[in-house]
Amino acid sequence: MEIRVQEARFDAGAELTAFTAAAEGAGAVVSFTGITRDVTGGLRHMEIEHYPAMTERALADIRAEAIGRFGLADAWIIHRHGRLAPGETIMMVLTAARHRADAFAGAEFLMDYLKSRAPFWKKEVTDAGENWVASRDEDEDALRRW
Amino acid sequence: MEIRVQEARFDAGAELTAFTAAAEGAGAVVSFTGITRDVTGGLRHMEIEHYPAMTERALADIRAEAIGRFGLADAWIIHRHGRLAPGETIMMVLTAARHRADAFAGAEFLMDYLKSRAPFWKKEVTDAGENWVASRDEDEDALRRW
Amino acid sequence: MTLQVLYFAWVRERIGLGRETVETDAATVADLVEELKAREERYAAAFAQPGALRVALDQTLADFDAPLAGVREVAFFPPMTGG
Amino acid sequence: MTLQVLYFAWVRERIGLGRETVETDAATVADLVEELKAREERYAAAFAQPGALRVALDQTLADFDAPLAGVREVAFFPPMTGG
Numbered sequence: 001m002e003i004r005v006q007e008a009r010f011d012a013g014a015e016l017t018a019f020t021a022a023a024e025g026a027g028a029v030v031s032f033t034g035i036t037r038d039v040t041g042g043l044r045h046m047e048i049e050h051y052p053a054m055t056e057r058a059l060a061d062i063r064a065e066a067i068g069r070f071g072l073a074d075a076w077i078i079h080r081h082g083r084l085a086p087g088e089t090i091m092m093v094l095t096a097a098r099h100r101a102d103a104f105a106g107a108e109f110l111m112d113y114l115k116s117r118a119p120f121w122k123k124e125v126t127d128a129g130e131n132w133v134a135s136r137d138e139d140e141d142a143l144r145r146w
Numbered sequence: 147m148e149i150r151v152q153e154a155r156f157d158a159g160a161e162l163t164a165f166t167a168a169a170e171g172a173g174a175v176v177s178f179t180g181i182t183r184d185v186t187g188g189l190r191h192m193e194i195e196h197y198p199a200m201t202e203r204a205l206a207d208i209r210a211e212a213i214g215r216f217g218l219a220d221a222w223i224i225h226r227h228g229r230l231a232p233g234e235t236i237m238m239v240l241t242a243a244r245h246r247a248d249a250f251a252g253a254e255f256l257m258d259y260l261k262s263r264a265p266f267w268k269k270e271v272t273d274a275g276e277n278w279v280a281s282r283d284e285d286e287d288a289l290r291r292w
Numbered sequence: 293m294t295l296q297v298l299y300f301a302w303v304r305e306r307i308g309l310g311r312e313t314v315e316t317d318a319a320t321v322a323d324l325v326e327e328l329k330a331r332e333e334r335y336a337a338a339f340a341q342p343g344a345l346r347v348a349l350d351q352t353l354a355d356f357d358a359p360l361a362g363v364r365e366v367a368f369f370p371p372m373t374g375g
Numbered sequence: 376m377t378l379q380v381l382y383f384a385w386v387r388e389r390i391g392l393g394r395e396t397v398e399t400d401a402a403t404v405a406d407l408v409e410e411l412k413a414r415e416e417r418y419a420a421a422f423a424q425p426g427a428l429r430v431a432l433d434q435t436l437a438d439f440d441a442p443l444a445g446v447r448e449v450a451f452f453p454p455m456t457g458g
Contacts, residue, residue, distance in 0.1 A: 027182075079458075
């Protein structure tokens with residue numbers, strides 16, 4: 001349950017419920033959900049490619065690092081690949097800790113690493129054509145704070 | 147739906163689902179859930195007292211401030227009062243924004259203000275007796291970063 | 293002036309009631325606290341360390357030197373522990 | 376040495392394939408890139424700005440000056456955009 005890379009949709013609310021039940025004894029649970037946005041107004045769908053042999057390992061490493069660094073009671077990562085319609089949930093991270101500061105920091109750390117260090121690539125298919133989403137300098141900068 | 151202060155239990159997963167559906171167009175959704183922890187090992191239950199005439203206004207002010215400051219697409223606050231068993235959900239905040247940094251900052255801001263500026267008081271009823279939870283210096287310090 | 297005075301959490305428990313009507317000519321919150329302390333031992337105990345308390349005037353947080361003119365409801369309570 | 380070489384995202388699209396077996400004596404990733412660029416225009420186009428690319432050796436991120444000795448799988452791709 002800790003790490004899932006899947007093409008199928010998932011129910012973020014149900015995942016939060018399951019995670020919270022599993023993280024018994026933690027006082028603080030944080031979730032982040034990323035959703036396909038139609039920024040330009042013409043998005044038909046998004047395609048997410050990944051590197052299967054590397055993804056699992058990269059996510060396991062990121063998760064272990066987050067748990068160790070922030071003393072998390074638990075952490076889950078769920079990330080989809082394949083074709084996603086606008087408004088669909090792309091991914092989710094969940095963290096549990098005794099105190100809120102660690103749960104928040106753990107989730108932000110996971111997100112910063114997922115953005116720039118997990119082998120996923122997003123392509124937007126719009127009315128005007130296809131384009132690979134460019135990495136953002138802010139995302140690389142965000143890693144430096146950890 | 148934005149602010150609810152209630153004695154009844156609520157389903158954090160269902161709230162996340164409803165919030166995400168309502169915050170259409172936002173790319174990032176963050177949730178924080180606070181859960182009654184049995185820190186000492188002898189917790190029977192927790193009692194949360196509040197100041198009804200002030201609570202609604204304080205939460206509305208905190209919510210408006212968070213939305214304005216971080217450009218949130220939406221924010222919800224749900225907080226229980228009355229008697230809570232160990233493991234029950236005390237409260238939840240939800241934030242939605244275009245980008246993850248704002249959704250995270252908005253949720254942390256809401257939590258920091260809820261901890262020290264919303265008129266709730268927690269009492270722990272343990273095998274050894276009753277005691278009012280003391281405010282933590284870290285919680286007061288946390289406010290200074292905003 | 294007639295004030296509704298509210299007490300919460302351990303302040304309420306020490307004083308033994310959650311709400312009362314107080315007739316007073318106190319100019320500030322601090323003056324009101326002195327009046328209440330002079331009443332009975334349980335008030336003196338509750339207000340022994342005003343620095344440990346917070347006050348709200350008409351449901352808005354205020355300082356102990358705030359004036360009471362025009363105020364209808366004063367609430368005393370320990371630092372909040374929400375979230 | 377026989378390497379499995381993988382391409383992802385627009386690198387895959389420019390080169391026109393996702394995976395190939397490469398026989399090479401390249402000592403480092405940078406040497407391998409030079410060999411590939413010399414092959415055909417589509418490789419030269421894909422590797423025109425190596426600074427815009429990332430490389431993983433046996434599924435672990437590496438630098439372009441990393442040695443290839445003992446490596447079985449090399450993957451080239453643009454900066455990742457997960458999350």
